[in-house]
């Protein structure tokens with residue numbers, strides 16, 4: 001597990017470099033946290049230096065852009081997006097993986113469908129069949145790798161395709177709300193820093209000044225019917241699934257997020273006036 005960066009709240013790249021030197025990982029997973037892009041150039045330089053496969057979790061960041069104009073989801077060898085309810089686009093459940101590597105693409109097509117090869121293009125399919133010398137009768141149900149059953153249904157595809165038309169508007173509105181939260185709450189709570197990047201968040205994540213301060217804010221939000229929750233999962237290294245296997249993971253910034261973090265709502269229909277109202281509740285400037 002890697003420490004948390006104090007700027008973007010993604011992985012700490014100095015710590016990643018130490019881990020690369022010590023453990024020589026084959027693969028590194030990084031998260032584009034809450035629609036705030038992580039340090040693309042530095043990550044790619046480390047990938048080049050240590051030769052790991054880079055997996056980009058952009059699940060909650062669709063539409064966000066790096067300052068050079070490239071979209072999140074184009075940094076890793078593969079990148080994932082979630083279309084679970086509440087994300088930038090939703091098919092209720094579901095998601096997608098991006099890659100520009102043909103070999104990985106073919107593996108992904110097989111992985112999502114039991115490990116069979118039926119979805120591959122003709123050339124790749126013929127090659128696998130020939131390499132393994134599979135006869136006509138067995139071909140359709142030959143499993144080349146251990147796979148899952150993760151295909152979207154036609155209904156999910158229909159719902160998702162309809163939303164692509166408004167994806168640009170969704171990104172713009174979420175960006176505007178994110179900036180409005182930041183300008184209202186600057187100096188009162190802490191939040192991610194995006195520099196020249198273009199953030200597109202699913203929620204505005206903030207850190208209260210203390211555990212006690214978070215309790216006060218959360219109770220004001222709840223009293224006013226404004227939804228809130230912990231910041232993502234907080235420090236995953238403090239959850240039972242991790243602690244019971246590896247012991248607890250201690251890191252100042254991960255623990256700050258765990259003990260002081262909370263979410264504020266962001267969605268495209270949320271107006272700037274509503275963001276202002278929520279911020280006045282957060283700051284205790286207004287009673288119910």
Ligand SMILES: Cc1ncc(COP(=O)(O)O)c(C=O)c1O
Pocket residue numbers: 031057058059060081082083084094095
């Ligand atoms: C960073 C990140 N990764 C992965 C996921 C999981 O996505 P899904 O629920 O589609 O499996 C989420 C869900 O919000 C997420 O925020």
